[in-house]
Amino acid sequence: MIEAKKVFEEFQKHRGDSIVHVQGTSGHHWKEISTNPNKDITLGSAMGQSTSAVFGLALGLENEKVVHFDTEGALLMNLGVLASIAGKKPKNFVHFLLDNECYATTGGQPVPNHEEIDYAMMAKGAGYPITYNFSDLEELSIHLEEIMDSEGPIFVAVKTKPEIENLPMGLREKRKARTRLETINDLRRTLNIS
C-alpha cells in the first residue's frame, strides 16, 4: 500500500496542464502539492456522483486533459459510471482510483469485499481500453508518464494506506478550502468560459 500523499507527489511531476479533481479523505494532500490551483476543481456533493460530474467536464472540454482521483467507496455507490464513461470514450480522461479498502472518513469500516475486489478488472470489463493496478510506489512512478501521455479513458487503481478519521465531526480539524462554486469560477476564468 502507498501513502496517498506520495501518490500525489509523484503525479504532480507529470500533471502538465491538466485539470485535476480530487475527492475523499486523503484528497486534502493535493491542495498542499498542486502548483496550479486554478485548474483544480471540486464538483462533488452527492454520494458517488463526482465521477459523473468530472466525466461531463471531460466531455465538454475535449481539448483539456481531465484527471479524476476517485475513491473506492464512492465508486461502489455509482459503479454504472464505468460503463457510461467507457461508452463515450473520452480521450482526455484519466481516472485514478485511490483504494484504501475502507470508509476512512466514517472510522475505517471496510467496504464490501474489500480484500478481493479488483476495480481495474471491473473497469476493463466495462470497456476502458487501458487499465492499471498498482500497490507499489516505484511501479506507479515508472508508469505515470505513459499514463498521462496515453489516449483515454484510462483507469488506474492504486492501493493506498487509509487515513482514518475517527473523531466526531465537530471535533475534527477544519481544513480551509475553496467552495465548489469558487473552484468552478476560477477554472472558467482560467479557460475563458463564459
Place this chain on the structure above:
Amino acid sequence: MTDQSAILRPETLLDEFKKIGVTHIITIPDSETNYLYELMEQQDWLDVIPVSREGESMATALGLNVAGKTPVVLIQNTGMLESGDSIRGMALDAGFPLLMIVGYRGWTRKGKTPDSAAIYTEPFLNAFRINYYLVEQNEDGPRISEAYEESVATKQPVVVLIGDEYHGFNR
C-alpha cells in the same frame, strides 16, 4: 381517425431543443422514448450521452455546464425518484440552469392512477421545491422553452413532465 394535433410528436421536443441551443442530452432510454432517442442520435448538433443510472444525469450535466455547454436531462419519473441525492447535491445546491425532461409514467387525466410512480411524482417535485410544467401535446411545446428560460433566470433545475398518455414517442 386520430387527431394529430392532440398528440405529442418527438419532433416537437427536438425543435424546442434546437431553439434553446441544447448541446447534450443525458438520458436513459425508456420504452416510450425510443423514437425520440433515434431522432436525437441523427442530429449532428446534438450529442446524446447514455448513462447507466438516472442519478448520474444531473452530475454529468453539472460537468458539462461548467464546461460552457447546454445539457438537458431526459429521464422517466421512476428514475427521478431514485435520483434524490443527486438532484439535491448536483443540481439544486450547485445552482445552475438545468432543464429536466421527465416522462410522467402512470399519468392520466381521467382521475386516479393506480401507478405509484405517478402518485409520487408531483409531491416529490414539490418537496424539492422544483417548479414543473406539463406537456401533453404538440401545442404545449413552447412550455419547454419557457421552462428552460426559467431555469436560466433562477439558476435552478426546472422540470417538464411529459404526460403523453397513449402515444409515447414510439412510431
